[in-house]
Amino acid sequence: MENPASKFEQSARAISRMMGIIFAMFMVVGGFLVYLMIDPTLSAFSPEPEALVVVTPPEEDDFDKIENGIHLRTGFVEGEGLMTVVNNCTNCHSAKLVTQNRMNAEGWRSTIKWMQETQNLWDLGKNEDIIVAYLATYYAPGEKGRRQNLENIQWYALEE
Ligand code: HEC
Structure with missing residues (x-):
């Protein structure tokens, strides 16, 4: 004959095991989400190196x-x-x-x-x-500050 106390113990153990598994899953998913916040593009896992940004000063x-x-x-x-x-x-x-x-x-x-x-x-x-x-x-008073004459202009005929 089964001992009812041991049956209770068994189901308690099963429940606590389930809770442990759920907790572990939460930790894994939560950890991943936290990681996503730090590295949203998962760049640490991308095989290609990040492109170098070369800033050249104006010549x-x-x-x-x-x-x-x-x-x-x-x-x-x-x-x-x-x-x-x-x-x-x-x-x-x-x-x-x-x-x-x-x-x-x-x-x-x-x-x-x-x-x-x-x-x-x-x-x-x-x-x-x-x-x-x-x-x-x-920049003398006589100089009117006109712009320079235009050069190399391509004129075009106005059409009616
Ligand atoms: C240390 C700062 C400084 C430097 C360098 C400087 N200026 Fe000025 N200048 C000023 C300030 C401030 C004004 C007044 C600006 C305003 O009225 O908004 C001014 C105004 C002027 C004006 C207008 C004056 C008027 O009566 O409206 C002329 C022209 C001028 N500067 C020419 C020069 C020239 C030429 C040089 C180079 C030698 C020079 N500035 C360098 C500060 C400077």
């Missing part, structure tokens, strides 16, 4: 490219002292603030002085003469 030639007599990056006219102006006059404000102005040497010098006194512009040293000469030449 020097491109960075300060001059086309049709215009320094493309800033819009300054090509001329002696161009790079000195680019390096000293485009740090705080756009080059446009400079190129939209027309002054003689005296005017440019006093604008520079004003910036030095009120806007923390540094002492330009010998470069000041280079800069003033450039500006007074290419």
